[in-house]
Amino acid sequence: GESVGLHLPTLSVQEGDNSIINCAYSNSASDYFIWYKQESGKGPQFIIDIRSNMDKRQGQRVTVLLNKTVKHLSLQIAATQPGDSAVYFCAEKVHSSASKIIFGSGTRLSIRP
Amino acid sequence: DTAVSQTPKYLVTQMGNDKSIKCEQNLGHDTMYWYKQDSKKFLKIMFSYNNKELIINETVPNRFSPKSPDKAHLNLHINSLELGDSAVYFCASSQDLTSGGITDTQYFGPGTRLTVL
Numbered sequence: 001g002e003s004v005g006l007h008l009p010t011l012s013v014q015e016g017d018n019s020i021i022n023c024a025y026s027n028s029a030s031d032y033f034i035w036y037k038q039e040s041g042k043g044p045q046f047i048i049d050i051r052s053n054m055d056k057r058q059g060q061r062v063t064v065l066l067n068k069t070v071k072h073l074s075l076q077i078a079a080t081q082p083g084d085s086a087v088y089f090c091a092e093k094v095h096s097s098a099s100k101i102i103f104g105s106g107t108r109l110s111i112r113p
Numbered sequence: 114d115t116a117v118s119q120t121p122k123y124l125v126t127q128m129g130n131d132k133s134i135k136c137e138q139n140l141g142h143d144t145m146y147w148y149k150q151d152s153k154k155f156l157k158i159m160f161s162y163n164n165k166e167l168i169i170n171e172t173v174p175n176r177f178s179p180k181s182p183d184k185a186h187l188n189l190h191i192n193s194l195e196l197g198d199s200a201v202y203f204c205a206s207s208q209d210l211t212s213g214g215i216t217d218t219q220y221f222g223p224g225t226r227l228t229v230l
Contacts (some may be wrong), residue, residue, distance in 0.1 A: 032217070034218070038154075041223075041224075042223055042224070043117070043203050043205070043221030043222050043223050043224050044156070044203070044219075044221045045221070046218050046219070046220070049218065087154055089156065093217065100158045100161065100169050100171075101158070101217075101219065103155075103156040103157070105153070105154070105155055106154045106155075106156075108154075
């Protein structure tokens with residue numbers, strides 16, 4: 001399943017399938033990007049990050065892809081599980097400054113059994 | 114062992130009252146933050162403190178006053194509460210603020226759901 005982030009805030013995926021959550025960021029000067037997961041009733045939790053000198057980074061079952069040309073970021077979750085149900089936020093920052101992290105509007109991922 | 118803790122978890126109060134939310138982190142981090150999350154899940158930074166010094170102060174009404182007695186604590190006091198203040202408030206901390214890497218990773222508390230009636 002695939003979402004377009006800001007334009008499709010809810011993504012429904014069959015359990016076991018791969019999920020792709022997309023995010024368009026706004027600041028061309030941003031060079032550090034983070035994905036957070038927020039489960040119901042909890043605070044956001046760090047998943048994975050990537051710097052602008054990379055275009056791909058892999059973690060456990062998650063991969064982040066960065067396309068600086070079109071200012072696009074995606075989070076791929078392999079073999080989606082019920083525990084992956086949450087709201088996912090991308091966030092951007094200009095490093096080497098005291099600038100704040102800017103959070104995107106979030107995408108809700110729901111898992112169909 | 115909670116890394117970032119907030120109290121209270123829920124706060125229901127009348128318009129016009131003054132209330133405080135407390136935050137503590139036991140991670141040894143230098144930087145702490147307050148965020149507001151509205152009903153649409155939009156997460157916006159309000160304040161950031163680094164070693165007890167105010168670094169980021171977004172356009173927040175001056176009814177909101179953060180206080181950092183030491184680098185492990187950042188409390189948020191709100192005067193004259195309004196209906197629009199109803200939201201979930203998150204405290205967060207990070208080791209650093211400017212390195213643009215893993216030490217900037219922010220660890221969030223569980224949130225305080227504020228309801229103003």
